[in-house]
Amino acid sequence: SAVISQKPSRDICQRGTSLTIQCQVDSQVTMMFWYRQQPGQSLTLIATANQGSEATYESGFVIDKFPISRPNLTFSTLTVSNMSPEDSSIYLCSVVGRVDEQFFGPGTRLTVL
Amino acid sequence: GENVEQHPSTLSVQEGDSAVIKCTYSDSASNYFPWYKQELGKRPQLIIDIRSNVGEKKDQRIAVTLNKTAKHFSLHITETQPEDSAVYFCAASNGGNNRLAFGKGNQVVVIP
Numbered sequence: 001s002a003v004i005s006q007k008p009s010r011d012i013c014q015r016g017t018s019l020t021i022q023c024q025v026d027s028q029v030t031m032m033f034w035y036r037q038q039p040g041q042s043l044t045l046i047a048t049a050n051q052g053s054e055a056t057y058e059s060g061f062v063i064d065k066f067p068i069s070r071p072n073l074t075f076s077t078l079t080v081s082n083m084s085p086e087d088s089s090i091y092l093c094s095v096v097g098r099v100d101e102q103f104f105g106p107g108t109r110l111t112v113l
Numbered sequence: 114g115e116n117v118e119q120h121p122s123t124l125s126v127q128e129g130d131s132a133v134i135k136c137t138y139s140d141s142a143s144n145y146f147p148w149y150k151q152e153l154g155k156r157p158q159l160i161i162d163i164r165s166n167v168g169e170k171k172d173q174r175i176a177v178t179l180n181k182t183a184k185h186f187s188l189h190i191t192e193t194q195p196e197d198s199a200v201y202f203c204a205a206s207n208g209g210n211n212r213l214a215f216g217k218g219n220q221v222v223v224i225p
Binding site (some may be wrong): 033041042043044045048058060092096100101102103104105106107108 | 155
């Protein structure tokens with residue numbers, strides 16, 4: 001399976017600021033996603049990161065709050081904008097490998113004070 | 114959209130016994146059903162999956178069964194070991210778009 005890395009692994013931020021999370025894959029992948037996992041909760045899909053076009057957002061998530069870039073088939077960024085304590089979560093990218101199998105990055109643990 | 118429900122929320126088993134976790138889904142168009150294991154502080158790890166054209170799949174001590182008519186699928190872990198203790202998530206997607214909808218997760222505790 002692909003090797004997926006994320007930066008930063010964790011961060012503590014002040015409310016009102018923004019944080020950009022990077023996801024790097026060691027091979028080209030067509031499908032890449034961003035998920036959020038709030039403390040003690042399940043995973044919720046934020047958006048599909050589309051290469052060369054705007055991301056496709058799930059209900060409840062908007063581009064102004066979570067802008068996403070996907071400049072090529074190995075890299076994507078998710079920005080969490082104008083943060084509040086409610087944004088404290090683990091943010092994970094995922095990629096689809098062989099025949100629908102989806103693999104997750106190590107996650108970025110975000111704490112907003 | 115797809116709604117996945119997972120039961121029970123917590124499951125405690127004696128080491129060596131079997132554990133079964135059941136999930137139900139709502140969208141009849143879903144055709145791909147993976148299971149993930151997440152240990153504390155780690156990423157979710159894909160442990161087994163099943164597609165809608167198959168009723169059962171096994172991989173050593175774990176197996177997954179699918180009942181398309183009833184829209185439920187289950188994870189079976191036999192001969193449980195302490196290292197099986199983790200949170201297990203089921204998920205479902207329409208394989209055409211790969212967008213996974215996750216259940217709430219089950220905390221499995223294997224008692225030595």
